[in-house]
């Protein structure tokens with residue numbers, strides 16, 4: 285049996301076994317728990333499902349949300365309102381559940397549109413999610429007898445099943461939700477969530493539609509939270525504004541933080557542990573329990589900053605990497621590299637009358653500071669164009685204005701005949717612009733293989749519950765991986781790579797997006813002489829053989845002279861000279877700029 289097939293069938297068996305063990309625990313727990321604890325734990329199981337969604341949003345994707353309780357409350361109130369005012373029965377129950385899920389998902393989708401648009405700061409989305417439960421609570425308060433106002437609704441008809449039955453329903457729901465969440469976070473999509481958490485900008489510059497993915501995740505998690513809220517209300521037979529309130533939203537964050545962000549098991553343990561302990565202590569130690577919970581929280585945050593689950597996950601990771609000789613050692617990644625159809629062919633097919641890139645009258649101002657002033661440049665296919673100039677000349681700003689439509693103040697940038705307008709970076713990547721940054725921009729906790737797979741998202745897509753075993757890369761990307769030895773380190777997390785390897789990986793990732801225009805900001809900074817020579821070789825081939833148009837910012841003028849076929853000199857935001865290497869090297873004006881002389885006197 286091939287390795288990949290064996291690995292994936294092992295994964296399936298592990299998942300099935302884990303779910304079976306969890307279901308067995310759920311099935312037998314009421315036999316040894318008393319009625320009181322079964323009751324307490326049933327409530328905790330519904331809340332654990334809420335915590336699970338908070339973990340997907342905050343733990344995995346890095347969006348600090350205070351508003352998940354709002355969706356829980358919507359599900360709970362959908363149940364209570366329908367059963368109180370309209371009717372009770374199987375049909376009404378299904379109708380109420382569907383209404384709860386639909387209202388929660390639409391609310392989450394609208395909230396996502398408001399919070400996650402391109403350019404919105406993470407703080408802004410946190411504030412929007414903070415406002416959501418507050419607004420919803422006010423709506424409930426102002427609902428009068430319909431919503432029960434501050435007293436809520438109670439005593440509505442529901443299924444008065446035995447407590448054990450409710451426990452099983454809550455337990456099975458949690459196991460099913462956790463199993464799907466587990467399969468999801470291990471899939472290609474799960475890697476995208478982690479990538480967004482670690483480096484959202486890099487995701488956008490790989491063409492990943494970050495805003496859309498965040499909004500979709502928010503909506504799906506809202507649906508799950510609404511189901512748990514519905515179950516909670518049907519079980520407890522009482523709803524109150526607190527179920528949709530800000531306090532429950534904050535408590536769910538504490539459960540996740542205590543249990544362990546980004547671990548799935550952590551939030552479940554955190555929610556069940558704290559809720560069950562609080563219920564127990566609030567009866568036996570009514571004046572002390574809040575204090576005890578508070579002290580425990582502080583102690584865990586200080587002693588185990590990654591939560592209680594880090595004890596388990598840390599031990600598991602140490603066990604796994606011990607056999608492989610440590611996290612930085614090459615090990616089986618489960619990924620195979622293959623060759624994607626040649627970009628040479630794509631470049632030839634894409635050859636059109638329009639130049640790959642054309643910049644007209646580009647201006648960029650920050651307040652009264654003019655950083656770029658009327659820049660006109662046209663990049664041709666197969667041209668390696670170096671942009672040089674003293675510090676602060678505006679070189680990096682020029683790259684930013686090309687790769688992000690919202691950066692410039694005036695002028696136009698046209699990529700292969702299409703004006704970029706105010707497009708976001710991911711849309712501009714779609715036009716064929718790839719960018720590497722001055723400081724290497726990767727995903728620390730993802731492996732080399734995962735990073736490459738992410739880079740192919742725009743072209744190959746990703747499936748929600750599937751982890752692909754192969755990554756198809758264009759020829760130049762494969763060459764860079766082979767030259768830097770990265771093809772032997774696909775399973776190594778990028779934080780363990782050397783500086784040179786990180787540079788190589790970033791370049792390979794950008795090339796994996798199959799750009800026609802490549803923007804490289806000091807790609808050789810901090811590299812050794814042999815590494816610089818190797819990169820220079822690759823860049824020359826990219827331009828000459830693959831027809832890419834490369835804009836290169838570089839301070840090393842000897843390197844620039846060796847590899848460029850055209851140089852643009854920027855000085856104080858203006859284009860000083862645009863010419864061949866010989867013209868620029870022999871220019872008195874350029875010598876004066878680099879010598880720091882007064883330009884007026886030179887001219």
Ligand SMILES: Nc1ncnc2c1ncn2[C@@H]1O[C@H](COP(=O)(O)OP(=O)(O)OP(=O)(O)O)[C@@H](O)[C@H]1O
Pocket residue numbers: 650653655673674675676677678679680681682
């Ligand atoms: N967001 C910003 N707000 C205000 N000023 C900015 C901003 N970004 C850049 N600048 C200013 O614009 C000028 C040009 O910066 P830029 O980084 O483009 O220069 P550079 O030529 O790339 O320099 P270096 O070679 O040092 O990287 C600098 O004076 C910088 O302080």
